[in-house]
Amino acid sequence: MQKNIRSPIIVVIGHTDHGKTTLLDKIRGTTVTETEAGKITQHTGASYVPSKIIKKISGQLLNKFKIKIEIPGLLFIDVPGHKAFFGMRKRGGSVSDLAILVVDSNKGFQEQTYESLKILKDFKTPFIVVITKIDRIRGWYPIKNSSFLESFNNQKDDVKTELEKSLYNIVSQLSENDIEAERYDRITDFKKQVAIVPISSNTGEGISDILMVLSGLAQQFLKDKIKITKENKGSVLEVKNFKGLGTTIDVILYNGKIKKGYYTIIGGIEPIVTKIKAILSPRKLQELRNEKQFEYVDEIYAAAGVKISAPNLENVISGSPIIFVPNEEDIEKAKKEIQKEVESIKFEKDFNGVVIKTDTLGSLEAMIKILNDEKIPIKKASIGDVNKQDVIEAHNINNKSRSVILAFHTNVSEEIKLFSKDMKIKLFENKIIYRLLENYQKWIEELNNNILKEKQNIVVHPCEVKVLKGTIFRQSNPAVFGVEILRGVIKPGVVLARDGKRIDRVKGIEKEGKNVYDAIRGDKVALSMEKIIIGKHLNEGDVMKAIISPNNMKILKDIYNRLKEDEKELLKEDENF
Secondary structure (H helix, E strand, O other): OOOOEOOOEEEEEEOOOOOHHHHHHHHHOOOHHHHOHHHOOOOOEEEEEEHHHHHHHHHHHHHHOOOOOOOOEEEEEEOOHHHHOOOOEEOOEEOOOEEEEEEEOOOOOOHHHHHHHHHHHHOOOOEEEEEEOHHHOOOOOOOOOOOHHHHHHOOOHHHHHHHHHHHHHHHHHHHHOOOOEEEHHHOOOOOOOEEEEEOOOOOOOOHHHHHHHHHHHHHHHOOOOOEOOOOOEEEEEEEEEEOOOEEEEEEEEEEOEEEOOOEEEEOOOOOEEEEOOEEEEEOOOOEOOOHHHEEEEOEEEOOEEEEEEOOOOOOOOOOOEEEEEOOHHHHHHHHHHHHHHHHOOOOOEEEEEEEEEEOOHHHHHHHHHHHHHOOOOEEEEEEOOOOHHHHHHHHOOOOOOOOEEEEEOOOOOHHHHHHHHHOOOEEEEEOOHHHHHHHHHHHHHHHHHHHHHHHHHHOOOOEEEEEEEEEEEEOOOOEEEEEEEEEEEEOOOOEEEEOOEEEEEOOEEEEOOEEOOOEEOOOEEEEEEOOOOEOOOEOOOOEEEEOOOHHHHHHHHHOHHHOOHHHHHHHHHOOOO
16 A cells, blocks of 8 residues: 555445435445435545555455555545535645536436536546446346346346436447446547446445455556645535534544644634644544534544534635644644635626625635636625615626526525615526526526517618509698508608618508508508608619618617528628618
8 A cells, every 4th residue: 555645535426315325324334324314415424445445345345357456545525515626725726636527317317417527527636437236127136235247147137127217328428528438348548438326225235346446447547636745735525513523524634634633724714723633533434414423533534524623613615725744833834725725716896797605715716717607797706695775785786697606516695696686687596506507597588588589670671662553542741652662671750761861750550451561472462651752752663771770889789690691682782881
């Protein structure tokens, strides 16, 4: 075992109820799932599996694939959705080294699966896919705690076929997202293909395969990333009260070590400096949420999930970066370093930008990154519940499409919702970051369509008409005569010209004895004009075109793609276009 490398940090993500926590339960041999409300992960958890347990569980596979364990172990993070990445950030990327994307073999990809996949791709995190619940395939014969390969080889042919169908359905869904994948034992190049491991958390089949694949990938491709340095760094997962200790922080230590008595510098709007009173570590194969399974330790090395007790932790924000130093004289340097990390979350303020609110610093950073990528300006970005000041900030924005609040995974009270409605502020809420953005962009598209539709209704359209023979119904006061619409759209109010010379404004349009709002190519209608005399200013057979003012021309350019082809032809013939 190499002494200069730490345990890789593995995050487990996927759609709700696809078996993420149950998978870790099986690895730990505990029953965390049974203690969770609704059996869905409510808090962030971290569990450590030492190398000796990996060897014990995966020994035969390690020998078969000629893998020698060099890492100290594997640190698994079990989190509610987005916090897998957005709640665990460090400068330059995610705290996570590897990820497990969990997919139910019976359901395939769901909404949160796609979100998780997009996060993995955006943050360039290597991952494996674990297909769960294979024991629910009809006819499956379970071999408890066996490797997947052993169990699969003992199944009937029709059962194998059913599993292969599920597997290649997921391969296909990954392929649609530009990811090449294959069952792990069939892969020829792990750099180009994502490994798929089928498992059952109920029977334990495939658990040994997961531990073996993760260990092998980490040792082969992540040696530089998991090298230990002298910097003692971590990320705050959660802030919560602990009986007898008051406010504590759950931390992932991803580099270096910490000792009782070390100074702790936590990033935020203003850095928080405090001193460790106690370090609580989950016992091996236990996890960070199980308060009865902690043990007090004097020091601990990365990678680890620990609970820290110290003064003045009440204002710490989840997702904050954290640095530990042994001596008081190191504090100022650490404060400067921690502020560099927090400053990476800053943005260029735009008075006509959107207002965003999130639950953690990591979420805020991710939102800013995504909005910047989409070139959406930001006026205000902060952490916490949406409040009245946020609504007022949005109300003071002149641009209607930016006068909105985007609330990601944070609370919006009924009072604030009513206040937003009264102030005519559009409020978007979602617990899926990409869905939040999609809903906002869809709304903008609808808003723009309505604006263009309104412009289309009020603008003077290009048109070309010909005075029909034998249709002079009245020579003057007003003149009433028949025309055929050769091209474009004619509406009351349009000024017509012949050979560039102004004739008169159309007062009204009549078709089949009824006044109409407009007429299009091919229509034959009667026009009325007040200031002309037929025979003097206009004759049978004359062709007239609409005069387009500069303001109307600008609008027509804005709605050009919504115009008909004959209207576009007429515009192109206009020297002012």
